[in-house]
Amino acid sequence: MNNWRVAGLALILAVAIGLVPPAGQALAQSEGSVAEPQELAPPEVSSPECSWIGQRILMLLWRDDIDTAKDFFEIYDRFGCPPDHAGPAFRCLVQIGVSPEEADPGLPERARACWENPALDPTSFAPPEPQPQPE
Numbered sequence: 001m002n003n004w005r006v007a008g009l010a011l012i013l014a015v016a017i018g019l020v021p022p023a024g025q026a027l028a029q030s031e032g033s034v035a036e037p038q039e040l041a042p043p044e045v046s047s048p049e050c051s052w053i054g055q056r057i058l059m060l061l062w063r064d065d066i067d068t069a070k071d072f073f074e075i076y077d078r079f080g081c082p083p084d085h086a087g088p089a090f091r092c093l094v095q096i097g098v099s100p101e102e103a104d105p106g107l108p109e110r111a112r113a114c115w116e117n118p119a120l121d122p123t124s125f126a127p128p129e130p131q132p133q134p135e
Helices: 002-016 048-062 066-078 083-096 107-116
Strands: none
16 A cells, blocks of 8 residues: 555656656657647546545645645646635535544544535544554
């Protein structure tokens, strides 16, 4: 599982620094002329790349890391992900509220639930039960 995360992060960084062209952009032909861009449908909010980046944006905003969230928004936009989904998803996260635990281990689950369904009723969200720690 960690290998997939490393590979995903490497791809995102490669796109961000310009080593890989953004999604939907055709590669240049060998003779130096630029190929016509292919008509690709924009990715859905639930696509793996949009979901992965979007959930991280929510968690960064929750932790008040605005600068890093802005950097992730640039990557999110570069992938052509729908821009109007982040606001309602973050509103959902705020409505669910704060975890009573200081380390907030439930934040990823709340971010995932709100990303998948921004209209989630906060009273219906039941975070997973914490695992008992062996003594």
